[in-house]
Amino acid sequence: MTLRLTQAGLQHRDGSHALRGVDLSIEAGERVAIIGPSGAGKSSLLNLLGTARPPSSGRLEVLGRQPWQLSGRQRQKLRTHIGLIHQAPPLPPRQRVVTAVLAGKLGQWGLAKSLLNLLYPLDIPGARGQLAKLDLADKLFAQCQQLSGGQLQRVGIARVLYQAPELLLADEPVSAMDPVLADHTLSVLCRHAGEHGVTLVASLHTVELALAHFPRVIGLREGRIVFDRPAAEVDRGLLDALYANEQLLPPAPPHIGATAVQIPRC
Amino acid sequence: MKRLLDAGLLLALLAAVIAAFAYLRIDLGALTGSENLGHMGDYARRFLSPDLSAGHLGAIGKGALETLAMSAVGTLLSAVFGLLLALPASGRFGWAAANPARLLLNALRAIPELVWAALMVFAAGLGPNAGTLALALHTTGVLGRLFAEALENTPQAPAQAIRLQGGGAVLAFVYGTLPILWPQLLAYSLYRWENNIRMASVLGFVGAGGLGQMLYVHLSLFQEAQASSVIIAMLALVFAVDALSGWSRQRWVKA
Numbered sequence: 001m002t003l004r005l006t007q008a009g010l011q012h013r014d015g016s017h018a019l020r021g022v023d024l025s026i027e028a029g030e031r032v033a034i035i036g037p038s039g040a041g042k043s044s045l046l047n048l049l050g051t052a053r054p055p056s057s058g059r060l061e062v063l064g065r066q067p068w069q070l071s072g073r074q075r076q077k078l079r080t081h082i083g084l085i086h087q088a089p090p091l092p093p094r095q096r097v098v099t100a101v102l103a104g105k106l107g108q109w110g111l112a113k114s115l116l117n118l119l120y121p122l123d124i125p126g127a128r129g130q131l132a133k134l135d136l137a138d139k140l141f142a143q144c145q146q147l148s149g150g151q152l153q154r155v156g157i158a159r160v161l162y163q164a165p166e167l168l169l170a171d172e173p174v175s176a177m178d179p180v181l182a183d184h185t186l187s188v189l190c191r192h193a194g195e196h197g198v199t200l201v202a203s204l205h206t207v208e209l210a211l212a213h214f215p216r217v218i219g220l221r222e223g224r225i226v227f228d229r230p231a232a233e234v235d236r237g238l239l240d241a242l243y244a245n246e247q248l249l250p251p252a253p254p255h256i257g258a259t260a261v262q263i264p265r266c
Numbered sequence: 267m268k269r270l271l272d273a274g275l276l277l278a279l280l281a282a283v284i285a286a287f288a289y290l291r292i293d294l295g296a297l298t299g300s301e302n303l304g305h306m307g308d309y310a311r312r313f314l315s316p317d318l319s320a321g322h323l324g325a326i327g328k329g330a331l332e333t334l335a336m337s338a339v340g341t342l343l344s345a346v347f348g349l350l351l352a353l354p355a356s357g358r359f360g361w362a363a364a365n366p367a368r369l370l371l372n373a374l375r376a377i378p379e380l381v382w383a384a385l386m387v388f389a390a391g392l393g394p395n396a397g398t399l400a401l402a403l404h405t406t407g408v409l410g411r412l413f414a415e416a417l418e419n420t421p422q423a424p425a426q427a428i429r430l431q432g433g434g435a436v437l438a439f440v441y442g443t444l445p446i447l448w449p450q451l452l453a454y455s456l457y458r459w460e461n462n463i464r465m466a467s468v469l470g471f472v473g474a475g476g477l478g479q480m481l482y483v484h485l486s487l488f489q490e491a492q493a494s495s496v497i498i499a500m501l502a503l504v505f506a507v508d509a510l511s512g513w514s515r516q517r518w519v520k521a
Contacts, residue, residue, distance in 0.1 A: 107432025
């Protein structure tokens with residue numbers, strides 16, 4: 001069992017509930033898509049599974065361990081086996097793509113090697129290989145701020161592929177890509193998961209992509225699981241109920257812009 | 267009512283200015299008297315023929331180098347210690363560490379360089395050691411505070427992402443925070459270096475080495491020609507550093 005949630009809840013600081021009483025178990029090597037309207041709690045669920053936040057209630061088990069019962073050091077060790085793909089990858093604007101990708105292995109490398117890698121990228125072929133899968137090898141030495149949103153998302157994916165975790169969590173990984181590229185990128189992710197026996201959980205706002213690439217689909221609405229079934233059994237009626245009254249525009253993804261440098265003059 | 271208050275305030279200010287002149291017994295008449303104007307002209311004229319002899323220029327070069335070294339080492343030390351203090355001061359290690367660090371930075375900053383220099387001359391003896399220490403102490407306070415603010419304004423998400431994939435706190439800082447932060451740190455440090463080179467030339471007046479000390483000695487001995495060339499050297503030094511730091515900012519910070 002790779003992931004198990006038992007009656008898990010997550011409460012925001014303002015007291016509102018992001019997730020309520022979620023029961024979920026995902027076997028090793030499964031590929032699962034999470035769909036649902038904006039604000040349904042998809043990101044919260046992935047943050048919970050990625051040990052970004054502890055559940056406010058219930059029990060969380062990841063890769064056979066309870067992350068919030070572990071010591072800080074053991075939790076960091078567990079996290080090296082978890083890869084989280086962010087919707088807007090938080091990459092420093094001036095960092096080079098090669099450094100951003102190689103940073104995927106920081107949890108596995110020692111301190112000295114990691115610091116050396118900052119001065120000179122130690123595994124350029126490794127980074128280039130992952131980027132090539134995503135058709136981005138030509139941007140190896142570009143700065144992250146020179147890339148478009150979709151390109152940044154692919155850099156984020158390349159970093160996690162380079163990390164080679166056992167559990168791959170993806171929060172709207174292809175939201176800034178055009179349909180063809182999104183399809184291709186999801187195939188790369190799914191193929192990687194299949195070849196390496198990696199468990200893949202991805203939230204998607206495009207239902208067609210979820211049904212096409214993932215054998216199992218979970219519908220989430222208002223912090224609760226509405227349905228959890230094989231992709232073949234998801235029909236129009238279920239989807240209509242899931243997305244009823246949904247606002248049409250998804251919220252704009254947060255973006256880390258280049259921070260303006262203040263230069264005091266006297 | 268408001269207008270009356272304004273008028274009263276204005277009258278009070280005027281009275282204060284007049285009272286200040288009366289109290290200080292400033293004699294504006296003497297300032298414009300023809301004899302005194304002549305004296306002033308003579309004094310100024312003696313500055314117009316700077317001493318450019320090789321021996322004096324050599325001494326100035328040595329003094330300029332000393333001033334430059336004082337300001338550079340002082341700023342470098344304060345950038346290092348400022349960053350070390352800025353980390354707790356920005357609240358990264360909890361409130362228990364933040365408050366003492368902020369208090370220390372404020373204390374260092376509140377005492378001006380000249381006072382630090384006067385203190386350090388007693389502690390480290392006459393000469394550039396004292397000046398360097400004085401600059402380092404005051405600038406640590408200034409840079410530490412600026413760095414702490416920059417740290418607080420830096421997005422946390424990149425560092426958090428490194429932590430979430432198992433990276434340690436140090437690596438999260440150097441991979442996630444520093445790449446966003448360093449242009450700002452560099453800009454602040456260069457700016458303070460400009461300030462410090464000006465300050466370094468004044469610190470000599472309390473015996474802390476450099477061009478300032480030369481200027482003080484020559485002025486005290488009424489050697490206006492030598493003092494004049496020292497002042498020209500100071501100007502050249504400040505302009506050169508302004509140009510250098512402006513150029514390096516263009517090159518590294520704006521890009």
